[in-house]
Amino acid sequence: MPLRDLLADGRIRPHRSSAREVADLLRVVDRDLADASVTQLSTDRRFATAYNAALLVATIILHAAGYRTASAGHHWATFHVLPEILGPAAQARADYLDSCRAKRNVSDYDRAGEISDRELDELMLEVRAFRQDVVAWLRSHHSALLPKVVF
Numbered sequence: 001m002p003l004r005d006l007l008a009d010g011r012i013r014p015h016r017s018s019a020r021e022v023a024d025l026l027r028v029v030d031r032d033l034a035d036a037s038v039t040q041l042s043t044d045r046r047f048a049t050a051y052n053a054a055l056l057v058a059t060i061i062l063h064a065a066g067y068r069t070a071s072a073g074h075h076w077a078t079f080h081v082l083p084e085i086l087g088p089a090a091q092a093r094a095d096y097l098d099s100c101r102a103k104r105n106v107s108d109y110d111r112a113g114e115i116s117d118r119e120l121d122e123l124m125l126e127v128r129a130f131r132q133d134v135v136a137w138l139r140s141h142h143s144a145l146l147p148k149v150v151f
Helices: 003-009 019-036 043-064 074-080 082-086 088-109 117-141
Strands: 012-014 067-069
Touching: 003 012, 019 043, 019 117, 043 067, 043 074, 043 082, 043 088, 043 117, 067 074, 074 082, 074 088, 082 088, 088 117
Parallel strands: none
Antiparallel strands: 012 067
C-alpha cells in the first residue's frame, strides 16, 4: 500500500518534526539499545527492547519525511513506507524489521522462549547499523533536524 493510500486511509498523517524531537528519539533508541544489552533480562525481553529501538529509528525517518502514524497497525505502517521514503534499497531492511515485528508480537503476546540468542544478536547489530545509516541520511537530507551533537 503506497504512502498516498495510507494518508488517504488516515493511517498516516502529516507531521512537522524538529531537531529536539529527533534528539529525544535518538536518546530513547540509545537507552533501549543499552537496556537490550542487559544480560540478566530474558532473551525475549531484550529482543523486544531492541525491536523498540528499531521502530523508533524508523519513526525518525517517517517524522523527518513529514509524516507520523495515526492508527492501529502503526508498527507495520512505519516499516512499510521505509522503501518509499529511502528508496528501493531499504526494502530488505524493511522486510527484516517487519519479520522482527511478527516475532516480537508472538513473544510479547503468545509464547515465551521463542527468540534465540542468535536472533537477538542479529537484531542488535541491525539496529546499530540502522541508527548510523539514519544519522547519515539526516545529515544528507534533513540536516536541520539533526541534533547539534549527535550522540
